[in-house]
Amino acid sequence: MRLLLKGGRVIDPSRDMDDQMDVLVEKGKIAKLGKNISDDSQGVGAKGQKGDLEIINVQDLLVVPGLIDIHCHLREPGFEYKETIQTGSEAAAAGGFTSVACMANTDPVHDNRSVTEFIRQKVAQSDLINVFPVASISVGLQGQILTEFIDLKNAGAVAFSDDGKPVMNSALMRRALEYAYSIGMPVISHCEDANLSNEGVMNESFVATELGLSGIPSVAEEMMVARDILLAQYTRTAVHLAHVSTAGSVQIIRDAKNRGVKVTAETAPHYFTLTEEFLRDYNPNMKVNPPLRSSEDREALKQGLRDGTIDVIATDHAPHARTDKEVEFEYAASGIVGLETSLPLSLRLVEEGVVTWKQLIAMMSFNPARILKIPKGTLKAGADADITVVDLNKKWTVSRDTLHSRSKNTPFDGWEMKGKAVLTVVGGKIKHREL
């Protein structure tokens, strides 16, 4: 099975390319990129398909390396009523993602190789997208004892994170950074001082004061951003910071990068799209952790994306069933689904002039691949044929009823979107198609 994508605008940040190109895929790999790759040489007629070659006209469409989500929750094993690897992969493919990294806060926790193997088995069964499991830093996410990093790596884990919970014990975090770095594995930190966030349910601010909801101060995040940066600097290791949400965090990361600290960071579309003002009617689908912040924070995040302080746009796709959400605001679970809305929301950044096309595609493919050290995020010849084709002009409306994810907890229900992934190719095979 071969595939020829004809006439698209190819943006490949891995080699600084933005040009009209044809892309030929053979045996699951990128075979070649070039102007007017000849149909005849492949023995193909005008009908578009002959033999084992499928030709797809992608003129006026964007052809980019398959999108990579460095941070999502697929909920399996243990919370299959929220999401499964199958349904989460369907949502990812529909959203243009060819690879995702799934977090370890499952039940049982992904803290030993039997869970890694289980996840990989489920991924193989679904045969949709690449799923890279992230194992936990601590046994049972308890923040006490390191998991078996080397064994987990050998089983197929790509990174370590206690995401969902902070590693409050600084000594444990230090050892995790050292041990992981020595085996070439990234550590992803959920930055939250749990004592400061306490029982907070939204950003601590005037809006929280008016709503009478207990607040999570921005400093609860910034303290841990600063701590992890200091630990990485001192131990001469690297750290990746998950879901950065505050202006203060952006500033601390920017300063650290300027000092040469090996720190990378991600934010998510809801943080550069929404603010705490959306909480005014106590909508549980606006409840996330870290919480939606102020408009000043939102602007600082955009600035951080623009100047490269923030490397990655992640979804933090966090499916929750209606039963987890349709309760009093303070009892509602934190998190929103994001795999199917991330791309169009991120495209707005280019439209608003915040980032360039190359920057955006890098933040959604090349950079997460580099941080996870996976051979993805490029359209170079010989690379895995993971490709996303985007129709920038496709207008559509988000509807919870048509989401592929098993859970429907989107804050963007009813939002008008412009731009959509219309073709998702994974390993040379078409996994989602709308053209």
Next chain:
Amino acid sequence: MKLSRKDILGIKELGADEINLILDTAETFIEVSTREIKKLPTLRGRTIINLFLEASTRTRTSFEIAGKRLSADTINISSSTSSMVKGETLIDTARNLEAMNPDVIVIRHRSAGAPHLLARMVKQPVINAGDGAHEHPTQALLDMMTIRSKKGKMEGLKVAIVGDIAYSRVARSNIYGLRKMGAHVVIAGPATMLPRDIERMGVAVYCRLEEAIKGADIIMMLRIQTERQQQNIFPSLREYANYFCLNGENIKLAKEDVLVMHPGPINRGVEISPDVADGPYSVILDQVTNGVAVRMALLYLVTGGGQ
């Protein structure tokens, strides 16, 4: 004039004209409670459910009496546990209650926003009887009624609210209401009790009781919740009483005709000394009396009453 809204969820969304309508209506009901036969036929055949999912004696009793004095059938559902603990969600509780066709649902809940969730679910009017640290609109209305009847106005008065503002729905509702009615509101408490950016609600902020009550026409003391000590909001009741208790001495800083108010239940000797609570400035029991009238007015208005 009639009320043009289905629910009473907070003072924030009420206009001054609506507040005046409610207070004017309440005043017409005051006299009923002084009769030998304390009953009007106004809501005969109507059903009011008091859904109290957080402990309450005063507010629940006040709503119940208000309903009964208007001849409504009042049903109390009391539970100090949350709906989550009970195993049934608030939404399911709401649907079940709605299916029994009540005319008004009054809700008290420990979670901010719970009445809003209920109001979205049911077609009947919902009255918020206190939600978390958010709002307690009927308390603010009875406070405003008390001030208006004692002082003849609210405009231009200096009102000091002292205590755990961060945790107080009474403070928030009163700030909204009193500001709309033209009063000058100041608040005081240690910084741990002052929520972030509270000054943006249009109040002057002090950290000492004495500064706030200087020249005040009205002093509202808030109840200290002892469980807040565990969160290090204050070091000890002893220290709080020493520095934030309204007593016979510091009250002299206020105007000579100051009114002392408290939403109750009072911690004697903690936020207010017994001599002040029982003294000549205290209108604490007038507040309770007016509470019944205000709640009668609201029940009357949300069921379509009004000229």
